[in-house]
Every structure is written in structure tokens, then in C-alpha cells.
Amino acid sequence: MNAIKRFVMNHIDWVLFVVLTGFGLYVVACRPWGFDLGAAAGLAGALFGGAALLLGNWINRANERFKAEQEQAGQVEKLKTLIAAELVDVACGLMDAKRLVDAAIHSRRADGSVADTLDMSPYRPRQMPFTDSLGTKLLAVEKEAIDAIATLRSNLAVTRQSMDEITAGTSFGLLKATLMSNGLGHDMTILAEAFSHIAPNRKLRLQNAEPELVTEILKRAANPI
The missing domain is CATH 1.10.287 (Helix Hairpins)
Known part of the structure; x- marks a missing residue:
């Protein structure tokens, strides 16, 4: 009715x-x-x-x-493009951090020399100032995208805290490194989900490789070692 x-x-x-x-x-x-x-x-x-x-x-x-409606759709696409740019920056930072942590895990498993402390401040998950400043404007995108971004924010905050603890002197043993690696992998999985809603066709070129979908790169990089 x-x-x-x-x-x-x-x-x-x-x-x-x-x-x-x-x-x-x-x-x-x-x-x-x-x-x-x-x-x-x-x-x-x-x-x-x-x-x-x-x-x-x-x-x-x-x-x-x-x-x-056409203008609104165009504005939403522009909004998604800007959000995706920040998500790419976050993705690159997470992959760098996971490579560092995974290298430490490999070294410890091989009885190599790894310091018990590690300064992880350069590898803290990068902020998303534009996305964080959108407020209610973020409601223009799909609900699934909003949920993924909200979950990503929460998980990145936890990862930053864990990295700060390591930087502050928490022993960076094999268990701690493994937990950190798994946490970063989980962050990447959530980030891939956000990309699937915000910019599913966004590609990224790694080193000399051919451009590849960011979602596929993240899913592969998220695999535990």
C-alpha cells in the first residue's frame, strides 16, 4: 500500500x-x-x-x-575512486609489513639471527584521512562497502596497537611474529573485501610484474607462511 x-x-x-x-x-x-x-x-x-x-x-x-540520478551516480563513482586510492596505499603498507614479519619468521625457523626487539613504527598501517573525514557522505556507497571499511578500520587499529607494543620493547619471538603475520593477513583479507565493493577492477603493478587485480594480490599475500 x-x-x-x-x-x-x-x-x-x-x-x-x-x-x-x-x-x-x-x-x-x-x-x-x-x-x-x-x-x-x-x-x-x-x-x-x-x-x-x-x-x-x-x-x-x-x-x-x-x-x-546520473549526477548522483557520477559523484558516487568519484567518491569510490578517491577511497580506492587510500585503500591502495593501505594495501602497499600492509604487504610491506607482512614481508618484514614473514622474513623474521623464516629466519627464526631456520635458527637465524633475529633481534628480540623490532622498531615497527615505519610499518604501522597507514591512515585513511579522506575516508575517515567523509562522515555521513560515506552512506552514498553500498552497505557492504561501509561494513567492510568499518571492520577494516577496527582491525587496523588493533594491528597498530600490536606494532606499538613491539616497538616499545615487547619480545618479538616466533609466537609474536606468527600472531602478527596472521593478523596482517586477516587485515588484507578484509581489505580485499572492501576493494571488491569499492573498486573491484582496480589493478596494481608490483615490481616488474604485469598489473593485477588488487583483490587477487591481497588474497595471495594474506596466505599464512
């Missing part, structure tokens, strides 16, 4: 056009209330004239709605 009401209110000009046109045809065909042919034709002409004005008004409004 509500859907019908919304349709009528959004297309009231078209509804009135149909009503007036139908009534005009009825007057011409049936000549109610004892109208003679001339009176019926005059009334029908007035009804058809009003219907024509309403039809023109409905067409103009439909065009305006279409243009507004």
Missing part, C-alpha cells in the same frame, strides 16, 4: 494526465449529463488540453530526476 502511495505521489502529473484523458474520452463517447455534441467537444478539449500540460510537466520532472 505504501509503495502504491509513493508511486502516485511521485508521478501525480502522470496519474492526473491519465484521469483527464480518460474522462475526456468518456465525455466525447458518452456525452453525459445531456451534453450536446458541441458542449461535449468543448469540455473534452479543455480536458485534453489540461492533460497535455500535465504530461509535459511529468516528462520534465522525469528528465530532471534522471539527470539528478
